[in-house]
Amino acid sequence: MPFKERASRCRPARRIHPWETCMFILTLVLGFVALIALAMPDLVLLGLFLIVPGIILMVAPTAFAYMASATAIRSLLPGHTGIKATVFxxxxxxxxxxxxxxxxxxxxEREYRASIQEDVDCVEPLKLVGNIRLERRDILQWKRGQAEQCDELCAALLLTPGVESVTLASGPDCQHETTWKLVPRGSVPNMGLAPTDPERIFKHYPDEENAHRPSxxxxxxxxxxxxxxxxxxWNLRLATRQTLVASKAAMTPDMTIVITGSKQKSKPAVERVEVSGQAGRTLFRRSLVEHEVVNTxxxxxxxxxxxxxxxxxxxxxxSTGNQRERFDPIAELMKNVEGLCQTPSDDAPRLVKQRLVDALDNHASNANELELAVPWIVGLGFQTPSDEDAEIVHRIVADLRVSNVGKALRRIYPKTIPPRYRSSLVTRIIAQQTDAEDRTYFASLLSKMPAGTFAEMTAEEWRIINDPMLRGDSAAFIERLADLGKPGVQPILEILRHSVQTIPEWHKxxxxxxAVCRGLARLGPDAGEALPLVQSYFEQKRCPITNSANDALAWRIAMARMGLPIEKLPHPSSWKEPAITKxxxxVSRRVAKYDPDAGL
Known part of the structure; x- marks a missing residue:
């Protein structure tokens, strides 16, 4: 046998040092604790309330990583070296x-330094003049239609002395350009354009401006x-003095404002506002750069x-700023641009209301001030108006010279409206300029009026019932034929027959x-004569009056209200006894607590 082979067989096995054993055991323990922490991080948060358990769970993943690495390195070293090998x-x-x-x-660190640009201060407040190009690079996700809107900063710039126009460059690469300009009223056709929520500019006002509120x-x-x-x-300006126009043709800028807001994962977060002149020279710059760098x-x-x-x-x-500093580029701009912070007149709301009332009183002309009506209603907010304001709202709804009041009226009366609006809403539904969406809303308001309101229908209301086009847009109003009592049954049945025979698409x-179903349910036993027709439709193989289980339930409730015994309610022949009983x-429970205002 060769000498080397005999020597290898006689070589003693590597001796495991006690330190190595302790490290291995500690690695297993830390691994188990780290696994718990990583699998259930919320448990770590809970443990922090007990302080010590939370700290142990919080440091366990790091401790395990280092301990496992040290144990692996220690296992490669000679066992007899002891504490020295462990330290190594x-x-x-x-x-x-x-x-x-x-x-x-x-x-x-290199990315962070590359993102930093030196701030440029201006000795005196900047004065904007001419055509201003506003590049909004701070809006990362543009909503649909947002690029075509004049936002609060655009509106504030238009009111700044010396500014002639604002070209808003938006989109990912600022390629979408829209030029906004205020021109004298009457010089161009009025397209009804207005800034989008110009009052939101106050969110960006510097703290010293907000500190001037009355004690x-x-x-x-x-x-x-x-x-x-x-x-x-703004409403008064656009209704009486000026018109806001928009153009896709970009003007040659005299000054450019660039607002940057870049927040990408693992990249420096940059917030910056910069103003440059026509020659490209930077007149003002403020920025905040933050970056999280891997620790060593x-x-x-x-x-x-x-x-x-x-x-x-x-x-x-x-960070280039203080810890937890909040950087608002628009606020920085307002601090350093002359005339950008404006103080609205205290008398503006009263003047708007007075002009609007005068226009409503002047029935002989289409006064420009009537354009104040819809914005004025919107300005009332989502609250019940005072008696004085409620009277003006009623006059606006009744005046057909004011169009498109539906969306504004929803803010005040989302579901119900006082009965005195009855004739005004009916007139609005009949009016040709009313769109289908507003007709549906107005009909919904009419359907929620107190029971008996339509016990005597006017000629205009019958026109809505009898005109298929108006009736289709105002379907909810059909329900109120129930106010007529038994005389309303036949008109309801005629509507049901007409819809089944002439409208093949269910969604239409x-x-x-x-609405017919709700109307018959309102009538209750007075609609008993309608049961044969309803049952015949309901029991057809391809039922023309239902399209879901909820529809079928509503009709069963209506039939029970009309006088059909619950034991005789129709159901598919394939149903088992438990399903029928259920x-x-x-149906019995729903009939017992039936409320016509709550629907079916």
Whole structure:
């Protein structure tokens, strides 16, 4: 046998040092704790309330990573070296972790420095003149139609002395350009354009401007009053003095404002506002750059959250501003641009109301001030108006010279409306300029009026019932034929027959059919003569009056209300006894607590 082979057989096995055994056991324990922490991060947050358990769970993933690495390195070293090898293993682990994280740390720092641009201060407030190009790079996700709107900053710039027009460049690459301009009223056709919520500019007002509110005045009331005044000023301006026009032709800019807001994952977050002159020279710049760089040495950080706690690679935050600084580029712009902060007139709301009332009183002409009507209703907010304002709203709804009042009226009367609006809403439904959406809304309001309101129908109301086009848009009003009592049964049945025979598509006749169902349910036993027709439709193989289980339930409730015994309610022949019993029980409960205003 060769000497080397005999020597290898005689070589003693590697002796495992007690330190190595302790490290292995500790690695297993830390691994188990780390697994719990990573699998259930919310448990870490809960443990922090007990302090020590939370801290243990929070540091367990990092401790396990380092301990596992040190144990692996220690296992490669001679066993008899003892404490020296253990110390060397931990030092090597730390050095290795530092070397692995250093390139990422260096790249993060380089990205951060590359994103920084030196601030440029202006000695005196900037004065904007001529055509202004406004590039909005701070809106990352543009909503549909938002690029075609003049927002609050655009509106504020248009009112700044010296500004002739504002070209709003929007979209990912600022390629979508719209030029906005205020021109004297009457010089161009009025397209009904208006800024979108110009009063939102007050959200960006500097703190020193907001500090000027009257002493003792509640903050909410102060801001609300200020917003109402600015909105009223804009409404008055567009109704009496100027017209807002939009053009796709971009003007040659005299000055350019660029607002940047870049927030990409693992990239520096940049918020910046910059103003440059016609020659491209930067006149003003403010920015805030923040970046989270991989820490050296690396660790696994815990990010607590009430809804989504998680672990991630630990990072160090770099920032050009103070910790937790809130940077508002529009606020910075308002601090340094002359005339951009405006104070609306305290008298604007009163003047708008007075002009509107005068226009409503002048029945002989289509006064321009009637354009104030819809914005004025919108300005009332989502609250019940005062008696004085309610009277003006009623006059606006009754005046057909004011169009498109539906959306504004929804803010005040979303579901119900006082009965005195009856004739006004009926007139609106009949009017040719009323669109289908508003007709549906007005009919819904009519259907919610108190029982008996339509016991005597006017000629205009019968016109809605008898005209198939108006009836289709105002289907909810059909239900109120029930106010006529038994005389209303035949008109309801005629409508049902007409819809089944002439409207083949279910989605088109659905509202009419369901309104008939609600009307018959309102009539109750007075509609008993309608049962044969309803049952014949209901029992057809391809039922023309139902399209779902809910539709079928509504008709069964109506038939029970009309006098059909619950035991005789129709049902598919394939139903088993438990299903039939369940259906009858459900119908019985619904009939017992039937409320005509709540529907079926």
């Amino acid at each position: 293993a931990f030092c090597a682990t730390g050095l290795l972790a530092f070397l692995v994280a250093s390139p990422f740390h260096w790249m993060g 003792g005045m509640q903050v909410h009331k102060f801001h609300q009053a200020r917003r109402e005044r600015l909105a009223a000023e 040495p690396p660790y696994i950080a815990f990010h607590p959250s009430m809804s989504n706690s998680r672990f991630a690679v630990g990072r160090t935050k770099y 006749r659905r509202q009419v059919v369901l 259906m009858k029980s459900r």
